[in-house]
Amino acid sequence: EIVLTQSPATLSLSPGERATLSCRASQSVSSYLAWYQQKPGQAPRLLIYDASNRATGIPARFSGSGSGTDFTLTISSLEPEDFAVYYCQQRSNWPLFTFGGGTKVEIK
Amino acid sequence: EVQLVESGGGLVQPGGSLRLSCAASGFTFSSYEMNWVRQAPGKGLEWVSYISSSGSTIYYADSVKGRFTISRDNAKNSLYLQMNSLRAEDTAVYYCARVIPGRYSYPLDYWGQGTLVTVSS
Numbered sequence: 001e002i003v004l005t006q007s008p009a010t011l012s013l014s015p016g017e018r019a020t021l022s023c024r025a026s027q028s029v030s031s032y033l034a035w036y037q038q039k040p041g042q043a044p045r046l047l048i049y050d051a052s053n054r055a056t057g058i059p060a061r062f063s064g065s066g067s068g069t070d071f072t073l074t075i076s077s078l079e080p081e082d083f084a085v086y087y088c089q090q091r092s093n094w095p096l097f098t099f100g101g102g103t104k105v106e107i108k
Numbered sequence: 109e110v111q112l113v114e115s116g117g118g119l120v121q122p123g124g125s126l127r128l129s130c131a132a133s134g135f136t137f138s139s140y141e142m143n144w145v146r147q148a149p150g151k152g153l154e155w156v157s158y159i160s161s162s163g164s165t166i167y168y169a170d171s172v173k174g175r176f177t178i179s180r181d182n183a184k185n186s187l188y189l190q191m192n193s194l195r196a197e198d199t200a201v202y203y204c205a206r207v208i209p210g211r212y213s214y215p216l217d218y219w220g221q222g223t224l225v226t227v228s229s
Binding site: 030031032033034036038043044045046049050051053055056087089090091095096097098099100101102 | 143145152153154155158167169170203208211212213214215216217219220221222
């Protein structure tokens with residue numbers, strides 16, 4: 001079973017700062033990785049798919065990179081609405097989907 | 109406008125059953141693969157089950173295999189999750205979510221608002 005480990009668990013930053021979130025897979029997932037944002041009381045929102053492609057309507061300050069086992073979500077300059085929890089998700093033969101444990105981006 | 113609306117959640121005793129529904133609108137439901145994803149209170153996301161657009165291919169997480177059954181009715185634009193032998197650890201908000209076709213990571217681009225299932229005596 002492929003395990004996704006996200007780090008750090010919590011990231012304390014100020015608006016305008018750059019956020020770098022990591023997702024590491026226990027074995028290669030090629031580029032089969034997506035990123036989601038979730039705010040309290042809301043459903044997750046797709047940000048990035050296939051490691052580096054922004055979903056429809058996602059601002060350019062969000063970018064994804066990586067392949068194999070190491071992936072990064074970067075928010076170039078944090079806006080007030082970006083403080084949330086972020087999850088990575090991989091797709092493989094089994095289990096079909098796995099989510100990482102999440103990184104909370106909080107206001108410093 | 110794409111909409112996914114879950115229903116059927118509620119309080120159920122351990123060992124009991126519940127059937128969740130997800131009503132889809134604003135897109136050609138029969139062309140999309142669908143999933144159920146759950147989130148226990150204060151916890152992260154957990155994939156539960158997948159069904160192909162025709163319903164011919166189905167997968168389950170180990171944690172629910174043999175207890176939950178996913179199905180769909182393309183004529184009614186609806187997705188279902190039959191949950192039997194419920195346990196306390198099944199307590200969660202259950203989301204239905206749509207897969208973007210043709211993308212390697214099977215990204216989930218639209219999600220419902222979720223329905224809360226509480227398993228407790």
